Amino acid sequence: MTLTIRRMKNDDLNIVTEIEKVVWPDDPWTHEDFIDSNNPWCYCWVLEEKNELIGYSMQYFDSDMTSHIANICIKPERQRQGLGKIMLNHLIYIARLLKAISISLEVNATNSKALHLYKAFGFEIIDFLKDYYPTGDAYKMKLHLLTNRCDV
Numbered sequence: 801m802t803l804t805i806r807r808m809k810n811d812d813l814n815i816v817t818e819i820e821k822v823v824w825p826d827d828p829w830t831h832e833d834f835i836d837s838n839n840p841w842c843y844c845w846v847l848e849e850k851n852e853l854i855g856y857s858m859q860y861f862d863s864d865m866t867s868h869i870a871n872i873c874i875k876p877e878r879q880r881q882g883l884g885k886i887m888l889n890h891l892i893y894i895a896r897l898l899k900a901i902s903i904s905l906e907v908n909a910t911n912s913k914a915l916h917l918y919k920a921f922g923f924e925i926i927d928f929l930k931d932y933y934p935t936g937d938a939y940k941m942k943l944h945l946l947t948n949r950c951d952v
């Protein structure tokens with residue numbers, strides 16, 4: 801499997817918003833939402849296999865050196881093949897590269913797939929957000945990237 805992760809382009813938006821409508825039918829991001837997110841503080845990524853777009857994600861960076869994952873999405877028919885892990889690894893790599901001290905995100909409290917994924921990478925639940933989404937409650941999760949460990 802030859803995979804590429806690259807920055808999202810306007811040409812990707814038709815496919816991305818089609819996937820978005822399938823995965824989040826109640827509240828999909830639109831073309832405009834993605835275009836608004838294409839700013840110096842947000843990286844929109846796509847995951848491709850042989851030029852086929854199979855996933856995407858949005859990653860924000862704040863002035864306080866923290867990063868925030870707004871979404872990770874793998875095309876439904878390509879889920880559970882290790883691609884979410886590959887995308888999340890990439891986001892953590894970029895956050896470390898840019899010297900972020902932590903990564904936070906919100907996840908629907910009933911989204912067990914995503915909760916498993918984030919917990920497997922060491923994200924911890926730090927808050928419960930009642931009615932955060934139109935579809936229900938959320939957890940706020942955080943991964944600390946700095947440790948006190950001294951590698952000598």
Ligand SMILES: CC(C)(COP(=O)(O)OP(=O)(O)OC[C@H]1O[C@@H](n2cnc3c(N)ncnc32)[C@H](O)[C@@H]1OP(=O)(O)O)[C@@H](O)C(=O)NCCC(=O)NCCS
Nearest residue numbers: 872873874879880881882883884885907913914916917920
């Ligand atoms: C959540 C999501 C990104 C995971 O991507 P994926 O490619 O299916 O996940 P992977 O195959 O890399 O699996 C990674 C881990 O996620 C968890 N996971 C994935 N699918 C799961 C399932 N159906 N049930 C339970 N855990 C699951 C597991 O911990 C898994 O690790 P394991 O295979 O070693 O047990 C994907 O399901 C998705 O796009 N869902 C819709 C959008 C979404 O909910 N995004 C998160 C928004 S916060």
